[in-house]
Amino acid sequence: MRNKRVLFLVEVAIFSALAILLDIIPFLSFKLWAQGGSVSFAMVPVFIMAFRWGLGGGVLTGLLLGFYQILFGAYILTPMQTFLDYFVAFGVIGLAGIFARPVWEAARSRKVKRMAVWLVLGAFIGSLFRFLGHFAAGIVFYGEFAPPGQPVWLYSLLYNGGYMLPAFIVSAIVLCLLFSQRPTLLLNRS
Numbered sequence: 001m002r003n004k005r006v007l008f009l010v011e012v013a014i015f016s017a018l019a020i021l022l023d024i025i026p027f028l029s030f031k032l033w034a035q036g037g038s039v040s041f042a043m044v045p046v047f048i049m050a051f052r053w054g055l056g057g058g059v060l061t062g063l064l065l066g067f068y069q070i071l072f073g074a075y076i077l078t079p080m081q082t083f084l085d086y087f088v089a090f091g092v093i094g095l096a097g098i099f100a101r102p103v104w105e106a107a108r109s110r111k112v113k114r115m116a117v118w119l120v121l122g123a124f125i126g127s128l129f130r131f132l133g134h135f136a137a138g139i140v141f142y143g144e145f146a147p148p149g150q151p152v153w154l155y156s157l158l159y160n161g162g163y164m165l166p167a168f169i170v171s172a173i174v175l176c177l178l179f180s181q182r183p184t185l186l187l188n189r190s
Helices: 002-024 043-053 055-071 079-108 112-141 152-181
Strands: 029-031 038-040
Touching: 002 038, 002 043, 002 055, 038 152, 043 055, 043 079, 043 112, 043 152, 055 079, 079 112, 112 152
Parallel strands: none
Antiparallel strands: 029 038
């Protein structure tokens, strides 16, 4: 039991560090906006932890990624915006872990198509809730950046959707390619 806990903590540390690296290395990340938002592979390690360890692994890895985002130059306006944009938005990526059990079952039985469906669904849920965190922060804290005459909610939708949709698609593709070739990566948890 102790070894399993140590393995869990080591993997959280490694995968959260990998996530921030995938976000800050220039040729692995495409920055779209001055106030933040990029299309990168940063969510993939969080999703991997969510599918390997479930909800707790994913959320903890996402929270650490949010913390690392702050350390590496986050766009900060207020403490509440920082909390919403970094801790909430990145922590909820780990909600993909609610689909860990069906993913494990599909991996064990080698049902690759079923596993891909659960992986995409989990990535969608994690990405959707991350988007909602950024979307809410955009409405509350970034309204001044909206073009004159454009509703703040539409500005936030376009701004955050502009990078979150491609980031979800890229993440889902990578997860499906990775786990269809190596489904045992989901099962080696002891």
